[in-house]
Amino acid sequence: MLNMNHGYVMKSMHVLVAYATRNGSTAEIARAIANELTMLGLDSTFLSADQAGDVSKYDAIILGSAVYVWKWEKSALEFAENNLAELRHKPVWLFSSGPLDFSAEKEGIKPVRAVRRISKLIGARGHVTFGGKLPPETKGFLAKQSSRAGSEGDFRNFDQIREWASHIGMEIASRHKHETVIAR
Ligand SMILES: Cc1cc2nc3c(=O)[nH]c(=O)nc-3n(C[C@H](O)[C@H](O)[C@H](O)COP(=O)(O)O)c2cc1C
Known part of the structure; x- marks a missing residue:
């Protein structure tokens, strides 16, 4: 997307x-x-980690x-490992989704171990944990156990998710504006 901004074209x-x-x-x-x-007003591309x-x-x-x-999916870890060198030089934010209760809305839930490691390696700017979702039809023994234990439901808070994205969007936009002014 191209914007005209004070007489010069800003990508x-x-x-x-x-x-x-x-x-x-x-997803x-x-x-x-x-x-x-x-x-x-940012260009965004939404892709699964194994296709990115x-x-x-x-x-x-x-x-x-x-x-x-207590683990991230393999494809997300592989994506981070495979792109380590590039990610270290770009602004990166991480998120996890999981808790099958409202704890993620109330307190900051730390990333799991491998994610703490990756976050450190790439110098990620932030991490957040959002609530998860367990639909009744989810397959697998542990899912059925969780379901029986009363964890079934949708604990994602889309206001919280949009607010987090909006903070990041504003930070990216303001960094860009700053870099554009320096580059002029
Ligand atoms: C077998 C199983 C294990 C899970 N383990 C964890 C866990 O260790 N920590 C956590 O926060 N959530 C855990 N969850 C919840 C999932 O992360 C949650 O359902 C999430 O929303 C699933 O995301 P997806 O629909 O993108 O696969 C588990 C769910 C299942 C079914």
Whole structure:
């Protein structure tokens, strides 16, 4: 997207929102983030981590994964490992989705171990945990156990998700404005 801004042409920042999901609910979070960024006037691309490929064309990256048994999905970890060198030089934010209760709205939930490591390695600008979703039809023994234990439901708070995306969008836009002024 091109904007005319005070007589010079300013290229819009291009943000990748990459996600890893098993049952689709993290993809919906990623889509809401990408939509919010687009509404703020940024170019956003929404792709699963295993399809995102090379990140060199993006100005900023948001990477998120569902958490299963205290782990991020393999495709999100691989995406981070494969792009480590590029990610270290770009603004990156991370998110996890998981808790099957409202705890993620009330307190900051720390990332799981491998994500803490990755966050440190790439110098991520932030991490947030959003509530998860467990639909009744979810397959697997542990899912059935969780369901019996009363964890079934949708604990994602889309106001919280949009607000987080909006803060990031504004930070990216203001960094860009600053860099454009310096480059003039
Ligand atoms: C077998 C199983 C294990 C889970 N383990 C965790 C966990 O360790 N931590 C967590 O926060 N959420 C855990 N969850 C909740 C999921 O992260 C949540 O359902 C999430 O929204 C799934 O995302 P998806 O629909 O994108 O796959 C687990 C769910 C299942 C079914």
